[in-house]
Amino acid sequence: NLTDLLYLDLSENRLESLPPQMRRLVHLQTLVLNGNPLLHAQLRQLPAMTALQTLHLRSTQRTQSNLPTSLEAKLAEDILNTMFDTSYSKQVINEGEEPENFFWVGIGAQKPYDDDAEYMKHTRLFRCSNEKGYFAVTEKCSDFCQDDLADDDIMLLDNGQEVYMWVGTQTSQVEIKLSLKACQV
Numbered sequence: 001n002l003t004d005l006l007y008l009d010l011s012e013n014r015l016e017s018l019p020p021q022m023r024r025l026v027h028l029q030t031l032v033l034n035g036n037p038l039l040h041a042q043l044r045q046l047p048a049m050t051a052l053q054t055l056h057l058r059s060t061q062r063t064q065s066n067l068p069t070s071l072e073a074k075l076a077e078d079i080l081n082t083m084f085d086t087s088y089s090k091q092v093i094n095e096g097e098e099p100e101n102f103f104w105v106g107i108g109a110q111k112p113y114d115d116d117a118e119y120m121k122h123t124r125l126f127r128c129s130n131e132k133g134y135f136a137v138t139e140k141c142s143d144f145c146q147d148d149l150a151d152d153d154i155m156l157l158d159n160g161q162e163v164y165m166w167v168g169t170q171t172s173q174v175e176i177k178l179s180l181k182a183c184q185v
Contacts, residue, residue, distance in 0.1 A: 002180075003027065011035050011056075012169040025049060032056040035169070055079065122160035128179040129153045135178045154179040 152170040
């Protein structure tokens with residue numbers, strides 16, 4: 001059921017507004033809207049998504065004008081203040097000006113990689129594509145890395161317990177729908 005969706009990546013989909021059906025995604029925690037021509041007024045719909053924790057707006061184009069970075073930061077801060085009450089700690093950090101070890105401090109120190117974890121023995125990467133005229137899910141090599149992600153396809157990472165779906169920026173809506181079905185199998 002898509003209303004239980006936790007992560008949604010709609011990057012580079014030429015969205016000029018948010019579909020009203022998005023209000024039904026009550027469990028959505030992460031929304032990626034990078035590279036869409038959304039206007040500030042349309043982003044005001046987001047507070048209806050009460051579980052939303054992360055919102056990506058990088059390279060969000062404007063149809064009326066291109067806003068300077070400072071105004072874009074103000075927009076993000078306005079949305080943040082509208083969505084969350086003042087009991088949360090908020091910090092504005094400009095891209096490229098992140099403090100050293102910013103990520104690891106935020107989540108509680110970098111731990112050593114678990115090279116012999118059980119999931120490492122079963123993790124598989126699949127490519128979802130309709131480039132041959134029909135939809136196919138094929139397994140990629142067992143020794144994969146980030147370079148194996150194709151912009152015009154969807155990749156599924158299955159570790160035996162969870163399936164992660166990566167959506168390329170040039171992916172069609174048909175591939176997205178069929179890949180979501182493939183995740184459920």
